[in-house]
Structures are given as structure tokens and as C-alpha cells.
Amino acid sequence: MQIKLVILDRDGTINRASDEFVKSPDEWHPLPGALESISRLNHAGFHVVLATNQSGLGRGLFDMAALNAVHGHMLKNLAAAGGRIDAIFYCPHAPDEGCACRKPAPGLLMQxxxxxxxxxxxxxYVGDSLRDMEAAQAAGCAPHLVLTGRHPDMQNQALPPKFPANTRVHADLAAFVDHLLGDASSMSQL
Incomplete structure (x- = not known):
């Protein structure tokens, strides 16, 4: 039996994104309802995994100790909300390094x-950017865009044609979870 899995982006999906990068636990701020949404997924039997670009490492803006501290802070806050993330996959490379794991490449998802x-x-796969949706499509995942990060202005608008045609759009992570769990409960009644 295949496990029930949801893959999430981090910045702009779970926590506020920053053009200056999230470099310390003090700079990590969860989006409203995001931690509770992950908890709901866990309680519905889903494993939750992160796939996140962290080019601040490759750019020298923070080191592994800082990234681990941010993730430790996130996981502690998530546990307080009754949830967990099973694994964190991240790309440490700067954009010009030509790696296979930096989204929109599907390397993290293949891992x-x-x-x-x-x-x-x-x-x-839930993320807040075009490159998240492109990575999802390349890996065969179902792309789900949340409007809490890079594209908040797209509410009630058609997605630009550069987005994968099967991209579903949700206001935030809570709306995605409502959608997913609503579909899951209707399927279990069949």
C-alpha cells in the first residue's frame, strides 16, 4: 500500500517569504493557519515532506547551523500545533551553480x-511560485499553488499560460487542506 504523502514548499507556503532570506529563527514567522493545516494533514494520515530551495547557503548568507536552527524552530512550533514534518529536502545551491536539485528542476522531488x-x-505538491509548479509537473506531482507568497495578486485571476495547465489554485495552505481532505472524504464514501 502506498503511503499518503503531501510535499510542501517552505517560504511563502508555510512561513512568510523574505527577499532578504530567512536566516535565523527570529526571522521565521508562520503564515496564519499554516501549522494547524499541517497538523490536520497528519491527523488525516498524511505524511508531510518539505522540498525547499535554500540558496542562501550557496550565496553565503547563512550556514548549515543557521538553517538547522530555523528548521528546529519551525518543527518546535509545528509540534506545539499538534503536527510534524517527516523529512526536509533542500537545495543548498546558488542559482548559477547548475545543479539538478534547484527548483524548477525536479531533483528534490526525485530524492x-x-x-x-x-x-x-x-x-x-504545494508551493507559492511558478518554479514550484514546474518542478511538480516535471516529477509527475499534482501542482497546487497557494497565493500566500510570490503571487498574492492572482486571486480570482486566470493563471498565466506559463503555469502547468493542471495547476490548482488555493488562497492558502488551509484552503488546500480543505480541498484535499474534502476530496479524500468523498472518495472514502464510494
Whole structure:
């Protein structure tokens, strides 16, 4: 039996994004309802995994100790909300390094597929940017865009044609979870 999995981006999806990068726990601020939404996913039997570009490492803006401190702070806050993240996959490279793991490349998602030994076809990937949606499409995931990060102005607008045609749009992570759990409960009644 395949596990129930949801893959999330971090900045702009779970916490506020920053053009200056999130370099310390003090700079990490959860988006309203995001931690509770992850908890709801966990309680519905979903494993939650992160796939996040962290080019601040490659740019020398912070080091591994700082990234680990940010993630420790995030996980502690999430645990207080009754949730957990099973694994964090991140790309440490700067944009000009030409790696295979920096989104929009699907490398991080392929790492998740290999680690969990599952096919990612149809697995929801939730992010706030075009490159998240492109990575999701390249890996066979179902792309879900939240409007809490890079594209808040797209509410009630058609997505530009550069987005994958099957991209679903949600106001925030809570709206995505409502959508997913609503679909899951209707499927279980069949």
C-alpha cells in the first residue's frame, strides 16, 4: 500500500517569504493557519515532506547551523500545533551553480521519490511560485499553488499560460487542506 504523502514548499507556503532570506529563527514567522493545516494533514494520515530551495547557503548568507536552527524552530512550533514534518529536502545551491536539485528542476522531488520508494504521480505538491509548479509537473506531482507568497495578486485571476495547465489554485495552505481532505472524504464514501 502506498503511503499518503503531501510535499510542501517552505517560504511563502508555510512561513512568510523574505527577499532578504530567512536566516535565523527570529526571522521565521508562520503564515496564519499554516501549522494547524499541517497538523490536520497528519491527523488525516498524511505524511508531510518539505522540498525547499535554500540558496542562501550557496550565496553565503547563512550556514548549515543557521538553517538547522530555523528548521528546529519551525518543527518546535509545528509540534506545539499538534503536527510534524517527516523529512526536509533542500537545495543548498546558488542559482548559477547548475545543479539538478534547484527548483524548477525536479531533483528534490526525485530524492523524495527515491527515499520513500514511491511513484510521485498525482502526489500533491504545494508551493507559492511558478518554479514550484514546474518542478511538480516535471516529477509527475499534482501542482497546487497557494497565493500566500510570490503571487498574492492572482486571486480570482486566470493563471498565466506559463503555469502547468493542471495547476490548482488555493488562497492558502488551509484552503488546500480543505480541498484535499474534502476530496479524500468523498472518495472514502464510494
Amino acid at each position: 523524495i521519490q527515491e527515499r520513500y520508494g514511491i511513484d510521485l504521480a498525482g502526489v500533491p
